[in-house]
Amino acid sequence: MTRTPGDAGAERADAARNRARLLEAAARLVAERGAEHVTMHEVARAAGVGKGTLFRRFGDRTGLLLALLADAEAEFHETYTLGPPPLGPGAPAGDRLTAFGCALIERLADDTDLGAALARQVPLERLHGSQVARAFHHHIASLLREAGVEGDTDMLAHTMLATANSETVDYLRNEHRISTARLRTTWAELVRRVVARAGEPVGHR
Amino acid sequence: MTRTPGDAGAERADAARNRARLLEAAARLVAERGAEHVTMHEVARAAGVGKGTLFRRFGDRTGLLLALLADAEAEFHETYTLGPPPLGPGAPAGDRLTAFGCALIERLADDTDLGAALARQVPLERLHGSQVARAFHHHIASLLREAGVEGDTDMLAHTMLATANSETVDYLRNEHRISTARLRTTWAELVRRVVARAGEPVGHR
Numbered sequence: 001m002t003r004t005p006g007d008a009g010a011e012r013a014d015a016a017r018n019r020a021r022l023l024e025a026a027a028r029l030v031a032e033r034g035a036e037h038v039t040m041h042e043v044a045r046a047a048g049v050g051k052g053t054l055f056r057r058f059g060d061r062t063g064l065l066l067a068l069l070a071d072a073e074a075e076f077h078e079t080y081t082l083g084p085p086p087l088g089p090g091a092p093a094g095d096r097l098t099a100f101g102c103a104l105i106e107r108l109a110d111d112t113d114l115g116a117a118l119a120r121q122v123p124l125e126r127l128h129g130s131q132v133a134r135a136f137h138h139h140i141a142s143l144l145r146e147a148g149v150e151g152d153t154d155m156l157a158h159t160m161l162a163t164a165n166s167e168t169v170d171y172l173r174n175e176h177r178i179s180t181a182r183l184r185t186t187w188a189e190l191v192r193r194v195v196a197r198a199g200e201p202v203g204h205r
Numbered sequence: 206m207t208r209t210p211g212d213a214g215a216e217r218a219d220a221a222r223n224r225a226r227l228l229e230a231a232a233r234l235v236a237e238r239g240a241e242h243v244t245m246h247e248v249a250r251a252a253g254v255g256k257g258t259l260f261r262r263f264g265d266r267t268g269l270l271l272a273l274l275a276d277a278e279a280e281f282h283e284t285y286t287l288g289p290p291p292l293g294p295g296a297p298a299g300d301r302l303t304a305f306g307c308a309l310i311e312r313l314a315d316d317t318d319l320g321a322a323l324a325r326q327v328p329l330e331r332l333h334g335s336q337v338a339r340a341f342h343h344h345i346a347s348l349l350r351e352a353g354v355e356g357d358t359d360m361l362a363h364t365m366l367a368t369a370n371s372e373t374v375d376y377l378r379n380e381h382r383i384s385t386a387r388l389r390t391t392w393a394e395l396v397r398r399v400v401a402r403a404g405e406p407v408g409h410r
Contacts, residue, residue: 124372124376125376125379125380128376128380129380151394152387152390152391152394155383155387155388155390155391155394156391156394156395158373158377158381158383158391159368159373159391159392159395160368162367162368162372162373163364163365163367163368167329167367167372168363168364168367171329171330171333172363174330175330175333175334176363178360178363182357182360183360185357185360186357186360186361186363186364187364189356189357189360189361190361190364190399193398193399193401194395194398196398196401
């Protein structure tokens with residue numbers, strides 16, 4: 001098929017329509033049978049779009065899952081950046097940090113959470129470089145700085161996030177039978193110790 | 206082949222010899238071509254032992270890798286439990302904790318480290334339940350208690366270990382190009398904040 005330059009607008013509209021249709025079909029299939037059981041072939045067929053188009057649009061299956069993840073996370077992003085405190089602005093940074101980690105842990109413990117289910121299907125090296133992971137890291141680092149924590153807050157944020165990601169939360173829940181409540185308390189304890197103000201009791205026997 | 210009860214001793218000796226021979230062959234193959242390229246078939250052939258015996262002895266490939274890992278870690282275990290301070294006994298618990306995490310990070314950054322290479326080949330849910338992982342956790346929790354940290358030291362140890370395991374160290378080095386020195390400094394900083402004594406300045410701007 002050849003197109004004249006005048007068709008460029010129509011082509012862009014086509015592409016956008018296809019993208020939306022593919023994401024919608026993929027989201028529906030993931031909801032119906034779980035992210036681990038959805039193939040590229042089925043998504044293309046359900047969307048009524050060629051498999052070539054699907055691969056061109058998203059690169060590979062992981063690219064499609066990451067696009068779905070970005071969509072699924074948009075609402076949570078709004079909640080922790082614009083929603084009511086203590087997750088959203090208005091509470092002290094330490095309280096927001098506690099609320100944020102607890103929300104991540106709750107979501108990972110919730111079998112119906114779409115974002116958590118999608119994240120588990122993405123290879124770690126792609127997930128850690130994703131827009132969603134970067135947004136989580138940025139949020140934690142910003143709150144650490146806002147709480148007045150000195151030092152390498154970027155790295156502290158990386159290590160803190162490692163304690164509340166799906167690998168850690170999943171193995172502590174599944175292998176060690178740690179309750180969600182205990183995971184939340186530990187996150188809160190970690191935040192308390194990391195953001196403790198100079199001269200303030202940190203909690204020692 | 207039938208055996209009389211009197212053969213039980215000889216059978217045990219046979220089993221021990223086969224086990225040692227299989228582990229030796231596996232270790233040699235892993236050293237030669239990397240843990241990821243070693244198959245059960247090759248190990249059995251190199252040891253001159255039937256494949257059935259190999260599977261009976263170790264369950265599966267992961268079981269064999271975990272047995273190799275336990276052997277490879279024995280020396281490190283001796284170093285951190287009995288060797289010279291600050292890794293071994295004799296230094297304050299906080300210093301030992303700092304030294305231990307830094308040693309883990311150094312080992313994960315060392316491409317020639319056999320234990321680290323084997324650990325990367327074991328599925329996470331098996332690795333986290335392994336004798337080696339439990340020993341690491343036990344060591345961190347004990348040092349936290351020795352340092353006088355109050356609260357849920359078992360859980361604090363789990364979360365601290367999550368910041369220095371192969372998944373975290375590998376992705377921070379590979380995806381974010383974080384240097385080993387910066388990882389070590391962050392571990393030391395985390396230890397400092399977690400074991401800070403009440404009333405002691407924790408470091409705030």
